[in-house]
Amino acid sequence: MHAVYVTGPGTVAKLEVPRPTAGPRDILVKVRACGICGSDAFYTQIGGIPPRQGETPLGHEPAGEVVEVGAEVAGIPLGAHVVINPMVAPSGIIGNGGATGALASYLLIEDAVLGSSVAIVPDHIPFAVAALNEPMAVARHGVNRLEPKPTDKVVVFGAGPIGLGAAIGFKLRGVESVVVVDLIPARLETALEVGADAVINSAEEDVVARLVELHGNEPRRPGESRPGTDLYLDAAGAPVVIDTILKNAKHGAKLGIVAVHKKPVEVDFGSILSTELTIVMAMGYPTEIFEVTNDIIEHWERYAAIVSDQFSFDDVEEALATAATPGAADKVVVTFD
Structure with a gap:
C-alpha cells in the first residue's frame, strides 16, 4: 500500500x-x-x-x-x-x-x-x-470549556475550520446569538451558511462598535461603550484579537482560547482586574472525540460547508x-x- x-x-x-x-x-x-x-x-x-x-x-x-x-x-x-x-x-x-x-x-x-x-x-x-470528526472535537472542546448557556451572546474570532465548528457547536447548544469575526469575505459567507447569526469583517468594520449594535452596550462607567458579549472564543491566534477582547470585555465575561499562539501575547492584568474576566484554555478533546459525532451525523449538510x-x-x-x-x-x- x-x-x-x-x-x-x-x-x-x-x-x-x-x-x-x-x-x-x-x-x-x-x-x-x-x-x-x-x-x-x-x-x-x-x-x-x-x-x-x-x-x-x-x-x-x-x-x-x-x-x-x-x-x-x-x-x-x-x-x-x-x-x-x-x-x-x-x-x-x-x-x-x-x-x-x-x-x-x-x-x-x-x-x-x-x-x-x-x-x-x-x-x-x-x-x-x-x-x-477530529477537528470538530477540538472545536467542541473549546465550546465546552466556556460552558455556554441559552441566554449567552457569543463571539467567535476566526472563521477557519475550528471557528466554524465552534459556531455550529454554540448554535446547537441554543445560545442566544453567535457572531463570527474574520477578515476574509468567503469565510464569513461560510459562517452564515453554517448558522452564525451575524458576521463582522474586521478589515472593513469597527468590531467593537458593531458588537455593541448586535449585543447591546454594558459599560462599566458612564460614557463608556462595551459590548454585552458574554463569551469570546479565540480561534484566530492573532495578538490583536486578545488585545481587542481584553480592552472591551464587559464585567464577568469569559474568554476561551482554542487557537495556537506561536508567539507570546502580552496581558495587562492590572487593566482587566476590575472586569473579573475568566480566561480558559482549550486543547485537544479530552472527552469530545465521539461526543461530536452524533451532531455531525444529524447535521452533516451544515458541517459539509466547512x-x-x-x-x-x-x-x-x-x-x-x-x-x-x-x-x-x-x-x-x-x-x-
Missing part, C-alpha cells in the same frame, strides 16, 4: 509500505478520507515529529471502511463506516508522532474498542464530512502544499478510491 511520510525538512513523499494485517483484537480500516491539519504543515516544515527520527507518517483526521475484523473484536462489523480516535493508538498518536498515519491506503486500529478507538457513522454520511477543497490521494502532495499555503484553502480533505 501507499502512505505519506515526512522525509526531511520541507519534504514529503508517498512511500510504498507493507499493508498491515489485523490481529485478534484489531481492525483494519480502508481509509476513504483524511483531513489535513495545520500541524501537518508544521511537521513537514521541521522535518518530522519529535522524538521520532527519520521518516514520519502523517494524517490524523481519518474516516474509512472496516475491511478486516479480529476474532476478539466486539460490536464493529465488517463493512462499517467509522471515524477514529487517533489519541488512543497503543503505538502512539496516529499521525502525531506514532508509528502510523492516516494519509495511507489502510490504517490498522490496534486493540479496537467501539466507543473508545472508533465510532460508527451511517453509510449516507459522505466520508469527506465524516473526516471532520470542507473547502477535496483532492484525490493521487494528488496528496498538491493537497498538502495547498493546505500549507496561507489563503489558498480553508479545510482540505484528501479522498481515496
Whole structure:
C-alpha cells in the first residue's frame, strides 16, 4: 500500500509500505478520507515529529471502511463506516508522532474498542464530512470549556475550520446569538451558511462598535461603550484579537482560547482586574472525540460547508502544499478510491 511520510525538512513523499494485517483484537480500516491539519504543515516544515527520527507518517483526521475484523473484536462489523480516535493508538498518536498515519491506503486500529478507538457513522454520511470528526472535537472542546448557556451572546474570532465548528457547536447548544469575526469575505459567507447569526469583517468594520449594535452596550462607567458579549472564543491566534477582547470585555465575561499562539501575547492584568474576566484554555478533546459525532451525523449538510477543497490521494502532495499555503484553502480533505 501507499502512505505519506515526512522525509526531511520541507519534504514529503508517498512511500510504498507493507499493508498491515489485523490481529485478534484489531481492525483494519480502508481509509476513504483524511483531513489535513495545520500541524501537518508544521511537521513537514521541521522535518518530522519529535522524538521520532527519520521518516514520519502523517494524517490524523481519518474516516474509512472496516475491511478486516479480529476474532476478539466486539460490536464493529465488517463493512462499517467509522471515524477514529487517533489519541488512543497503543503505538502512539496516529499521525502525531506514532508509528502510523492516516494519509495511507489502510490504517490498522490496534486493540479496537467501539466507543473508545472508533465510532460508527451511517453509510449516507459522505466520508469527506465524516473526516471532520477530529477537528470538530477540538472545536467542541473549546465550546465546552466556556460552558455556554441559552441566554449567552457569543463571539467567535476566526472563521477557519475550528471557528466554524465552534459556531455550529454554540448554535446547537441554543445560545442566544453567535457572531463570527474574520477578515476574509468567503469565510464569513461560510459562517452564515453554517448558522452564525451575524458576521463582522474586521478589515472593513469597527468590531467593537458593531458588537455593541448586535449585543447591546454594558459599560462599566458612564460614557463608556462595551459590548454585552458574554463569551469570546479565540480561534484566530492573532495578538490583536486578545488585545481587542481584553480592552472591551464587559464585567464577568469569559474568554476561551482554542487557537495556537506561536508567539507570546502580552496581558495587562492590572487593566482587566476590575472586569473579573475568566480566561480558559482549550486543547485537544479530552472527552469530545465521539461526543461530536452524533451532531455531525444529524447535521452533516451544515458541517459539509466547512470542507473547502477535496483532492484525490493521487494528488496528496498538491493537497498538502495547498493546505500549507496561507489563503489558498480553508479545510482540505484528501479522498481515496
